[in-house]
Amino acid sequence: MNKPLDLAGLGIGPFNLSIAALLREVPQLHTAFFDRKPQFNWHPGMMLPGVRLQTSYLKDLVTGVAPWSPNSFLNYLVQKGRFYAFMNADLPAVSRAEFADYMAWVADGLGNLHFGRNIQYVDFDGDLFHIHFREETEPVRARNLCLGTGKTPFIPQSCRPWRGDDCFHNMELTLRQPDVAGQRVTVVGGGQSGAEVVLSLLQGDWGRPESIHWLSRRPNFEPLDETPFTNEYFTPGYVDTFHQLPEAQRLTLVENQKLASDGISPDTLEALYQRLYEHRISGGESPRVVLQPHRSLQALAGPAPFQLDIHNALNGERTSSTADRVILCTGFESRLPDYLSAALRQRLETDDHGHLRLASDFQAQWDGPPGRHLYAVNAGRHSHGIADPQMSLMCWRSARIINHLAGETLFPVTGNVGLVDWNGDDPRVATGDDRQSLLALLKSDF
Ligand SMILES: Cc1cc2nc3c(=O)[nH]c(=O)nc-3n(C[C@H](O)[C@H](O)[C@H](O)COP(=O)(O)OP(=O)(O)OC[C@H]3O[C@@H](n4cnc5c(N)ncnc54)[C@H](O)[C@@H]3O)c2cc1C
Known part of the structure; x- marks a missing residue:
């Protein structure tokens, strides 16, 4: 791993795993992901009997942006020989155990995941990020990072x-x-x-x-609250609208929308x-x-x-x-990972609450040189809204990050919109000008 990576993913929970799963389709990018666990294991401490997913299985690691991907939940069912039985079972929701097994199956099939790597500290030398591990392994160098070590x-x-x-x-x-x-x-x-x-x-x-x-x-x-209009908060259109709002308004909205996610x-x-x-x-x-x-x-x-x-x-x-x-x-609680060196932390922009300032493509704002980005997943409830800590939009976020990193639209991220006009830009709505000309037209007829 001497050659610098295009992207180093820190942590392999569902969110970075989704990025890794989509990157399988982007061989031109040299990437690797690291996690301290010995293998992929989703919240093992809360795997209680009978617990179920709060999200549709279609909102898996890839389907929302790459339904053709072999890393979909549906392909997992087919490969495991359970597709028809799964449909016949008509479960109210997939069990967390099955979804965890699906994600572990995806992880097993990816070549760029490295487990048993506990990140100790991360620094930047002016050109590259250096990732040091607690284990006695060579530090890894990368042009870009994606922070995905979850919440505490x-x-x-x-x-x-x-x-x-x-x-x-x-x-x-x-x-x-x-x-x-x-x-x-x-x-x-x-x-x-x-x-x-x-x-x-x-x-x-x-x-x-x-x-x-x-x-x-x-x-x-x-x-x-899982009703359809509330679920509009979990659409790309809403997230983009939310991101453009002033900070104070975002904080109030997140508080008011608590029951839609918590x-x-x-x-x-x-x-x-x-x-x-x-x-x-x-x-x-x-x-x-x-x-x-x-x-x-x-x-x-x-x-x-x-x-x-x-x-x-x-x-x-x-x-x-x-x-x-x-x-x-x-x-x-959401806090900056302890492993970021003091010098790197000082270069990152944070708001009054210590949250990273994240651009719409999930890059943390910092004073680094062009072409060096630090993306963050599960770190933007304040900037991207209540969908951010949930899996609903994880593959859409992964696509946004990969498109930005690659500098081209490799995955579709627009076009899948909800039914509500959040932004006032629905072309089917007559504008003030349209209404004036319609009125003038009507008057001229009488
Ligand atoms: C019990 C539970 C159930 C949930 N159910 C749902 C649900 O049904 N639907 C939904 O949409 N959302 C759900 N969520 C919310 C969210 O989807 C999950 O928390 C999800 O796991 C977040 O993914 P993540 O990748 O950000 O973080 P995590 O899953 O927390 O993964 C972070 C990874 O980083 C690794 N790591 C941390 N520090 C280091 C380090 N220093 N070095 C190396 N590796 C490190 C950890 O080992 C871990 O594997 C649930 C959350 C919980 C707690």
């Missing part, structure tokens, strides 16, 4: 001293395999992960707890409610289940058994409770 699980400040087997983020759940039999378990966070963890506890996947206490800051256990799947809510109802019929004693929306964890005193200080936003009261185990479903 968010742990509230007061929980940090107690991180371990008794208090952990949900992303570690299936890796830790906790035995919660007879324990008082508190789940903090009312999004999809919180719901999946509570359902899993109710099913007794980790033993039968003495109690399950679910806290959510949200006013209720709120559904994901709500709980209606299927999960239904399964949860039905399970709770059956539990009630059977006496509801073991485990004791307490569901508390409008509650936020103020502080956690440990070690286990933990004392939780909880604020009730409905009546302003503070209460306390005790837990033997705390599972934090507290989401993720």
